Amino acid sequence: MMTITLQVQGMTCGHCQAAVTNALQALDGVSRVEVHLQEGTVDVEYDETKISVEKLKEAIEEQGYDVK
Numbered sequence: 001m002m003t004i005t006l007q008v009q010g011m012t013c014g015h016c017q018a019a020v021t022n023a024l025q026a027l028d029g030v031s032r033v034e035v036h037l038q039e040g041t042v043d044v045e046y047d048e049t050k051i052s053v054e055k056l057k058e059a060i061e062e063q064g065y066d067v068k
Contacts, residue, residue, distance in 0.1 A: 001031060002048045005041050007068035008060055012037065016065070023059045027051055 017035040020042055024033045029050030034043040044056055057067040
C-alpha cells in the first residue's frame with residue numbers, strides 16, 4: 001500500500017469533502033481517504049498495483065476540483 005497527499009483547490013465545505021471522499025472510495029484499490037479542508041489536502045491510501053496516481057487525480061477533477 002502507498003499513501004499520497006494531494007493538494008486540491010476549491011474544497012470549502014462538507015459537501016466538497018463528501019464529494020471527493022466518495023469519488024475516491026468508489027475506485028478499486030483505494031483503501032483510505034482523509035480530506036483536510038483547512039489545508040486543502042487529501043490523503044489517499046491505495047494499492048499501486050490496482051490504480052495509478054493519475055486515476056486518483058482524474059476522479060477528483062471530475063468532481064470539479066483542481067489537483068496541483
